Amino acid sequence: MGVQADISSWGDRVVLPGTVLTSRPTETDSRVNISRATRVLYHARRRAHIMKLDPDQEPDLYRIIVETMTEGLVLATRDATMEYVNHRMAEMLGYTPDEMIGRDAKEFLRQDSREVLVENLRARAAGRTTEYDLCWVARDGHTVYTKVSGTPLFEDGEQVGSVAVVTDITHYREVEMALRASRERYSRLIEASPFVVFLTDVEGTIVMVNRQGVVQYGGEESDELVGKDILKLVSPESRPAVQEMMQLALREGVVRNRRLTLIRRDGTEFPAQMSIAVVCDQDGVPTGFSGVVVDMSNMVRAQEALKRSEQKYRNLIEESLQGLAIIQDGRVVFANRALAEITGYDVEELMTLDTGTIWSLVHPDDLPRVERAQKKTLDNQTVMGRVEHRIVRKDGEIRWVDAFASTLEYEGRRALQVAMIDITERKRAEEAIIRSEMRYRALAEKSLQGLAIIDEHGFAYVNRALAHIVGRSRDELVEMSMDEVWALFHEEDRAAIRSGVLGALAGKRVTMRGEYRVIHSAGTVRWVDTFATATDYGGQQAVQMVFIDTTERRRAEMRAHRIRDQAMLYLDLLGHDIRNQLQVIQISASLLRGATDESLQESLFKVVEESVQRCARLIEEAKDIEHLTAAQLKERPLLDAVRSCVAALESRTTGVEFVTEFDVQTATVVADEYLELLVTNILVNAVEHNPRDDKKVWVRVWYEDKGYVLSVADNGPGIPDARKADLFLMSRRYGGLGLHQSRQIVDKYGGRIEARDRVPGDYSQGAEFRLWLPAAGTTAGW
Numbered sequence: 001m002g003v004q005a006d007i008s009s010w011g012d013r014v015v016l017p018g019t020v021l022t023s024r025p026t027e028t029d030s031r032v033n034i035s036r037a038t039r040v041l042y043h044a045r046r047r048a049h050i051m052k053l054d055p056d057q058e059p060d061l062y063r064i065i066v067e068t069m070t071e072g073l074v075l076a077t078r079d080a081t082m083e084y085v086n087h088r089m090a091e092m093l094g095y096t097p098d099e100m101i102g103r104d105a106k107e108f109l110r111q112d113s114r115e116v117l118v119e120n121l122r123a124r125a126a127g128r129t130t131e132y133d134l135c136w137v138a139r140d141g142h143t144v145y146t147k148v149s150g151t152p153l154f155e156d157g158e159q160v161g162s163v164a165v166v167t168d169i170t171h172y173r174e175v176e177m178a179l180r181a182s183r184e185r186y187s188r189l190i191e192a193s194p195f196v197v198f199l200t201d202v203e204g205t206i207v208m209v210n211r212q213g214v215v216q217y218g219g220e221e222s223d224e225l226v227g228k229d230i231l232k233l234v235s236p237e238s239r240p241a242v243q244e245m246m247q248l249a250l251r252e253g254v255v256r257n258r259r260l261t262l263i264r265r266d267g268t269e270f271p272a273q274m275s276i277a278v279v280c281d282q283d284g285v286p287t288g289f290s291g292v293v294v295d296m297s298n299m300v301r302a303q304e305a306l307k308r309s310e311q312k313y314r315n316l317i318e319e320s321l322q323g324l325a326i327i328q329d330g331r332v333v334f335a336n337r338a339l340a341e342i343t344g345y346d347v348e349e350l351m352t353l354d355t356g357t358i359w360s361l362v363h364p365d366d367l368p369r370v371e372r373a374q375k376k377t378l379d380n381q382t383v384m385g386r387v388e389h390r391i392v393r394k395d396g397e398i399r400w401v402d403a404f405a406s407t408l409e410y411e412g413r414r415a416l417q418v419a420m421i422d423i424t425e426r427k428r429a430e431e432a433i434i435r436s437e438m439r440y441r442a443l444a445e446k447s448l449q450g451l452a453i454i455d456e457h458g459f460a461y462v463n464r465a466l467a468h469i470v471g472r473s474r475d476e477l478v479e480m481s482m483d484e485v486w487a488l489f490h491e492e493d494r495a496a497i498r499s500g501v502l503g504a505l506a507g508k509r510v511t512m513r514g515e516y517r518v519i520h521s522a523g524t525v526r527w528v529d530t531f532a533t534a535t536d537y538g539g540q541q542a543v544q545m546v547f548i549d550t551t552e553r554r555r556a557e558m559r560a561h562r563i564r565d566q567a568m569l570y571l572d573l574l575g576h577d578i579r580n581q582l583q584v585i586q587i588s589a590s591l592l593r594g595a596t597d598e599s600l601q602e603s604l605f606k607v608v609e610e611s612v613q614r615c616a617r618l619i620e621e622a623k624d625i626e627h628l629t630a631a632q633l634k635e636r637p638l639l640d641a642v643r644s645c646v647a648a649l650e651s652r653t654t655g656v657e658f659v660t661e662f663d664v665q666t667a668t669v670v671a672d673e674y675l676e677l678l679v680t681n682i683l684v685n686a687v688e689h690n691p692r693d694d695k696k697v698w699v700r701v702w703y704e705d706k707g708y709v710l711s712v713a714d715n716g717p718g719i720p721d722a723r724k725a726d727l728f729l730m731s732r733r734y735g736g737l738g739l740h741q742s743r744q745i746v747d748k749y750g751g752r753i754e755a756r757d758r759v760p761g762d763y764s765q766g767a768e769f770r771l772w773l774p775a776a777g778t779t780a781g782w
Contacts, residue, residue, distance in 0.1 A: 064408055064409065068406060069419070070088060070322065071088060071166060071167050071322055072086060072166035072168070073165055075163050077160065081105075082100055082105050083101065093136055093138045094139035105117065109135065112135065113133075116133070120150055124162045129149070129152070131147065132150075133148070134148050144170055145169050145173045146166045146168055147169050148166050149165045151164070181539075190210050191210050192533060192535070192544055195212060195292055195293065196210065197213065197291070198290070199290050199291075201287065202289075203229075204229055204246065204289070205230070206229075207226065207288065208226070209225045209226065216293070216295055217233070219265050235260075235262065237261060242274070249278045250286060253277060254277040255277075256448055257273050258275070259296070260273070260274050271297055272293050272295055273296055274294075275448045276290065276291035277448075322421050323342045324417070326417050326418075327358065331354070331358075332351050333351065333415065342399070342401065344393035344395050362390075363389065363392055369389065370403075387402075387403050388400060388423065391420075401422055401423060402421045402423045450465045450545075450547030450548070453535070453537050453543070454543045456540075458479075458480050458485050460478075462477045465547075469526060469528065489516060490525060496514075497516060501545075504534040505534075505541055507541060509534070512531070512532040512533075514529075515527055523777070526551040527549075527551045527553075527554050529548040530548075531545065532545045581611040588604045588608045592608075633672050633748075634670065634671070636668070637666065638669050638671075638701065638708055641679055642699060642710065645680045645683055646699060648680070653687060655695055656696070657697070661701075664702060664703050668775065669775065671749055672748075678746065681742045682742060683699075689716055691716070692715060698712070698713040700713075704772070706774060707775050708772070711769070714766045718757060749774070750774050751771065752771075753770070753771050754769070755768070
């Protein structure tokens, strides 16, 4: 339509070719309700009137102002047909003004924004000015997010169209979404934890606690705990221990696994385990403590589904208006009301400021950078790029602005146009989000639980605690493929972990929890209590996993079990074996008093002597059991031990045929000095419990299931099926002290021992004992 070069203003009217439009029916209404774009034209017209300019020269002034605006300007009819767009609006969408003029504005909008425009056109038809968000589709297809201010235009009292100012907010929207995603990523790690996670200041006052902490406390909202002294949640007897932990954490950084007694809201007490770590700011100054609390009374039944706590973050919306000024010969020759609001000066005051005062508006620390940007703009006559800097308002308040500058011809001479947007609230929001992200990052990084996020490629995130559990660096873990991730778990647990993780990645509702084994880089096995839930990470499906190292607890349980077995053994020896021998000695001694026959006396003396020797052997064997638990493990050749034990037994027994068969050339196992005792016990058992005159013992060694099997079979009376299961039980001890001792040695080596029929299905043909020991270098056992 070619109208963009003919826009002008006179009196209360905005003039287009052949049309007279008023922004409001009266001068008073226009001053009160006029939009940002209309205010620009109004002040320009008013200044021209004050300076008594030639009306014929005014169109150039208005055209310059409108065409050099850093916001888009659109003049449209009531049905949204665009009669005028400035260069900034066309540039925003990748078109020229001529390509947009005459077309329906809805053609350039995203589908969901077209109805928004229609609703606001109805409001303007009713004479109202509106401000709203629209999403445009640029020529290349990308989305442009904008904030639009629209004002109705009237002709002879009838609304015939509208003028709209369009501000591009795409960049700010992207920054806000990225910061929010980063904040939510770390908050998920904390809020999804099945354990209590809290943060206090240096005085011990709670400033943050996750939902699990509220549940464990017995409350309903986190506000019940925030602001409380952490000591108020601890029993009086445990408070000195908590204070000591805080002092120790300030010196050493972390204090782990202290047992305490805590108090719920209803006054009940429960045992717990607490770990705390000091939290520092960027300068290394302590700002508080992060901690983890595990309820020891119901740890095994921790909740599988966690609720997210109430979000405490503000949704900051940037609504600042753009300020506009024209500076010529060191003086402000034009300023709009938005700039006055930003700087705290009236428009009239701004236009009376001298050069020194103008530059004093810029913060002293930012002044050199702003001066360089302005000089470059004036020297090269180009548009100055975005410069974020601080200004000092008239009242002394410091605010942040996003400023742009360009050169233009103003009243026949070159001038500098400056546009700025107040971004103080955005800056404050960014800083708050960064502080929040740092707080959650510190909690995740200082956590004593292993934390990981797994996506379809492998580990997307791991914390230091998990790296310590598996004995690898965080970089090593993040660079692992999925197959290498599975290899971190024990082969017997691998299928369950793999199935659960892949199911969650495929979008299934999967929640895993259980005790599994992971392989340390040193080759040892560590037990972990593992929790896994599906999550979203960076917009992609992922799995969040928590690992609690329970190795030491399991070892302690096993040690306690062995000690209990030993105590039961000693009690059984005293109450059964040794007491029986003492009764034999007592009876023999009584018979000796009345015996006169020398042969009878000799026989009774022999019985007493054998009983004493039996007691002595029992005591020595019991001592061996006590010592074998402390012996150090090392690599031992199994075949050499078997050969030496068979040879020693052959040399001191008669009437026994030993048949050996070795299917392997070498067989190295991890054992100690009691390996020969283990083999001897099995061999002696095969000989002593065989009443036949033609005793025969078959000894065979072969490789199976990453270990070596030692088989010892005999042609004795065998063992009924009903007794096989109880053969190694301490409570029954059918197999004698030797077999019990053998079972303890095998447990220590991480192996297995079982009794079978030499001929399957017919126990009367003799017994077979099979002993399996893991090969050296495998991950079996501890």
